[in-house]
Amino acid sequence: xxxxxxxxxxxxxxxxxxxxxxxxxxxxxxxxxxxxxxxxxxxxxxxxxxxxxxxxxxxxxxxxxxxxxxxxxxxxxxxxxxxxxxxxxxxxxxxxxxxxxxxxxxxxxxxxxxxxxxxxxxxxxxxxxxxxxxxxxxxxxxxxxxxxxxxxxxxxxxxxxxxxxxxxxxxxxxxxxxxxxxxxxxxxxxxxxxxxxxxxxxxxxxxxxxxxxxxxx
Numbered sequence: 147x148x149x150x151x152x153x154x155x156x157x158x159x160x161x162x163x164x165x166x167x168x169x170x171x172x173x174x175x176x177x178x179x180x181x182x183x184x185x186x187x188x189x190x191x192x193x194x195x196x197x198x199x200x201x202x203x204x205x206x207x208x209x210x211x212x213x214x215x216x217x218x219x220x221x222x223x224x225x226x227x228x229x230x231x232x233x234x235x236x237x238x239x240x241x242x243x244x245x246x247x248x249x250x251x252x253x254x255x256x257x258x259x260x261x262x263x264x265x266x267x268x269x270x271x272x273x274x275x276x277x278x279x280x281x282x283x284x285x286x287x288x289x290x291x292x293x294x295x296x297x298x299x300x301x302x303x304x305x306x307x308x309x310x311x312x313x314x315x316x317x318x319x320x321x322x323x324x325x326x327x328x329x330x331x332x333x334x335x336x337x338x339x340x341x342x343x344x345x346x347x348x349x350x351x352x353x354x355x356x357x358x359x360x361x362x363x
Contacts, residue, residue: 148289149313150219150282152296152303153211155180155352156317157324162300165326169227172241174327180320183352184208194247203349211316216289218252219281221302225271231258239263240271251288253281255302278305300328308337310361315341319353337361 156162157180164174173180184190188199189208226241228234240246245266253272260273274281285294296306306312317330331339341357 148216148286148291149293150296150306150311151215151293151314151316152298152306152312153316154298154303154318154330155184156319156330157322158319159323159325160329160331161324161327162298162303162330163328164324167223167227167328172227174324176322176324177327179322180318180324183318183320183350186351200350203347204352204354207316207318207347207349207354211295214292215250215295216292217250217285218248218295218297219278219285219302219306220252220254220297221299222254222256223301224297224299225254225256233258233260239265245269251285252297253285253288255281278302278309278311282306282311300330300332303330304333307331307339307359308334310337310339312359314356315359316354316356319355320351 154162164177167174183204186200187204187208188201189205191197191199226238228238246269249268251270251272253274255278256273256275259275263271274284282294296303296312338361340360342360344356344358347354
């Protein structure tokens with residue numbers, strides 16, 4: 147069976163986005179600092195239409211995050227800041243414009259139904275209102291044997307961990323303190339989540355720590 151994988155940048159104090167996220171500041175206060183290591187890489191810039199960039203110990207890590215991914219899942223807040231069921235008067239189509247970087251089917255967790263969105267580059271957004279298990283089931287069907295990438299945000303990751311559905315968690319730990327925002331490992335409902343370290347790779351501005359995720363009996 148395909149695996150549910152999450153690869154995400156995180157501050158030393160456990161936040162994957164800063165406080166006061168908004169349409170003008172989607173990563174919250176200081177949140178952009180979590181991604182400076184990635185934005186500097188040639189392996190990140192090329193898939194996003196950029197040029198140049200560094201090659202270092204993070205290069206292979208970045209390449210691996212993109213390999214064998216056939217579909218994705220993300221939370222409503224990661225898709226966008228618009229609240230309620232009108233989806234920004236029907237105009238909001240995600241942070242990433244008409245050509246998002248996913249290039250496959252992405253299933254959005256939400257309480258509000260919406261017709262699928264067909265974007266440029268092969269990205270198709272599907273809006274799932276019947277729970278995290280159903281979203282994962284549909285994503286696995288779409289992935290056709292490849293893995294499913296859990297893109298975030300913190301609430302969605304915590305829900306999948308608490309439910310025992312996450313298989314791989316890779317934290318890109320950045321040496322900054324955000325002091326508030328969207329925090330990982332909160333509100334797990336007492337779930338016995340066990341992390342088995344697979345590797346740790348030190349790189350400029352970041353340490354990559356990869357875990358297998360197991361649920362206790």
